[in-house]
Amino acid sequence: MERRKFISKSVLVAMTGAIGVEIVYGLKLPETYIPLALQNPNPFELFKKDKEMVLLNERPWNMEAQAHLLDDRITPNKYMFIRNNGLVPENINAENWSLTIKGESVLKEKTYTLAELKSKFKHYTYQLTLECGGNGRSEFNPPAKGNQWNVGAVSCAEWTGVRMRDVLEDIGIKNDAVYIGYHAIDLHLSRDPNKTPISRGAPMSKVLQDETLLAFQMNGADIPLVHGYPLRLVAGGWPASVSGKWLEGISVRNKVHDGAKMTGTAYRVPCNTVAPGEKVADKDMCIIESMPVKSLITYPKTGAMITDGEKLNIRGHAWAGELEVAKMEYSIDFGATWKTCSLEKPVNRLAWQHFNAQITFPKKGYYEIWSRATDSKGTAQPMLIPGWNPKGYLNNACQRIAIKVT
Amino acid sequence: MNSNYKEPKVNKSNRKRLIIWFFVPLVILISTGFYLLLETDFFTVNIKEETLVDENNIDDFDKIENGIHVQTGFVDAPGLLETVRNCTSCHSSQLVLQNRMNKERWTATIKWMQETQNLWDLGENEAIIVNYLATNYPPKETGRRKNLDTIDWYVLEE
Structure with missing residues (x-):
């Protein structure tokens, strides 16, 4: 059997390192055999995700939560959506990891090791809402191209890192700086090393905010591999693609960053609204910045049946990109009347806010509970699908769950 | 290393x-x-x-069950082979299966992948693939908002 090749010593060393114990008789392993500890094609186990998460795509890995899985105040890894443009890096050595800051608008290029970043700058921890720009895409008509996200490409985890601003102050930037772009080590789907899966960024006004972090921890532990280990940019409230994973470089640019997925139609919407299905020239597409106001009922799970006379407690989260949510309401009569929910202030800026309400139903029947958040500028979630756009971004239509009173 | x-x-x-x-x-x-x-x-x-x-999987590559190509989930219809060969080497079939487009937009998607994502020239297979996709995965009119569907009803106990 020609397939029965034996694995090389270097591969064995890597496997041993990964497992943490010596593999006895390791050099007699057939090449195609993988020790049980490494044998795991199941993405739910691979990334430690809950089995109720929904797998949209296995190459690249894309997975989302269902509304009821996002009930925690701080999203744990097992319920955090995965959005990848390229392939997850295959070998990472955090001990040798470094970040190089370069570009037209730095005074002098500088490289920090990960250890230096951690020791030289003060650490900050914030709860930050990260939502995929295409969350809700599946509802657009005509359908928009790409992963057909439902409601679950959103999370609010606790991120710990150093402020991007502190690092840029240390290195010194020129007055003409307008944007940063990130550079990461993930591989393009075509496996062409000269192609970049994604290299996005943000304008200086966002970069210099207190909450914009170079993060190395999520929920008090090293960031999970699939979420950007060992170093990730985290810019809450903006499309999560701004929060680049597996960072090895930052360019400080004297113009809007022009990396992969910054140009063309990627993460852009028509500068002026268009009719559903209308063609839009690239020059008429504008970069998405803050995400819009939105909310999610995370309890109960849709489909609950209760008995007539029972009260129903609902709860969930609301967020509004750069803004705060000022008001939270629900309707049980298809939007005809609205009642106010109790709404908490955010733990910190850019964290999602928690709401709850107790509902009394007037009689038996089929109901939908609709949730509607209003931001601090008075803008509310629409009940129908908002303005159509070619790539299906920014669907913040009110969420609906179905209830039967019997 | x-x-x-x-x-x-x-x-x-x-x-x-x-x-x-x-x-x-x-x-x-x-x-x-x-x-x-x-x-x-x-x-x-x-x-x-x-x-x-287990090497048995390799023999199953062409298996069709209930009109579905088991390995990829694609519908068994003219153009299946060309689609599997050309459209699943970089990304998974799931990315295709999630989408619904007409001929014009499937063609535009192929062009975009050729211009930016290293997709090769499909030659005479392009028409076959576009026809397969537009026939089996066309857009459906869903209005401005669909009814809630696929609800799993359960008794809520508090």
Whole structure:
């Protein structure tokens, strides 16, 4: 059997390192055999995700939560959506990891090791809402191209890192700086090393905010591999693609960053609204910045049946990109009347806010509970699908769950 | 350490190798915990058996069940072979299956992949593939908002 090749010593060393114990008789392993500890094609186990998460795509890995899985105040890894443009890096050595800051608008290029970043700058921890720009895409008509996200490409985890601003102050930037772009080590789907899966960024006004972090921890532990280990940019409230994973470089640019997925139609919407299905020239597409106001009922799970006379407690989260949510309401009569929910202030800026309400139903029947958040500028979630756009971004239509009173 | 590492092609047997490398950093993270929790013979016991990877899957590649190509989930219809061969080597079939487009937009998607994502010239297969996709995966009119569907009803106990 020609397939029965034996694995090389270097591969064995890597496997041993990964497992943490010596593999006895390791050099007699057939090449195609993988020790049980490494044998795991199941993405739910691979990334430690809950089995109720929904797998949209296995190459690249894309997975989302269902509304009821996002009930925690701080999203744990097992319920955090995965959005990848390229392939997850295959070998990472955090001990040798470094970040190089370069570009037209730095005074002098500088490289920090990960250890230096951690020791030289003060650490900050914030709860930050990260939502995929295409969350809700599946509802657009005509359908928009790409992963057909439902409601679950959103999370609010606790991120710990150093402020991007502190690092840029240390290195010194020129007055003409307008944007940063990130550079990461993930591989393009075509496996062409000269192609970049994604290299996005943000304008200086966002970069210099207190909450914009170079993060190395999520929920008090090293960031999970699939979420950007060992170093990730985290810019809450903006499309999560701004929060680049597996960072090895930052360019400080004297113009809007022009990396992969910054140009063309990627993460852009028509500068002026268009009719559903209308063609839009690239020059008429504008970069998405803050995400819009939105909310999610995370309890109960849709489909609950209760008995007539029972009260129903609902709860969930609301967020509004750069803004705060000022008001939270629900309707049980298809939007005809609205009642106010109790709404908490955010733990910190850019964290999602928690709401709850107790509902009394007037009689038996089929109901939908609709949730509607209003931001601090008075803008509310629409009940129908908002303005159509070619790539299906920014669907913040009110969420609906179905209830039967019997 | 990994300078002689060759990027695996994605097929059944090499995918296993890919997973090793994919796993290395992840497992480094969790291995210490595992090591403390488990007896050290845990790994060696299994390895001694030298089990070979099941090769039967390779024979199943062309299998069709209930009109669906089992390996990819594509509908069995004219153009299936060309679509599988050309449209699943970089991304998974799931990315195609999620989408609904007419001929014009499937063609535009192919053009975009050729211009930016290293997709090759499809030659005479392009018309076959576009026809297959637009016939089997066309857009559906869904209005401004659909009814809630696929609800699993359950009795809520508080």
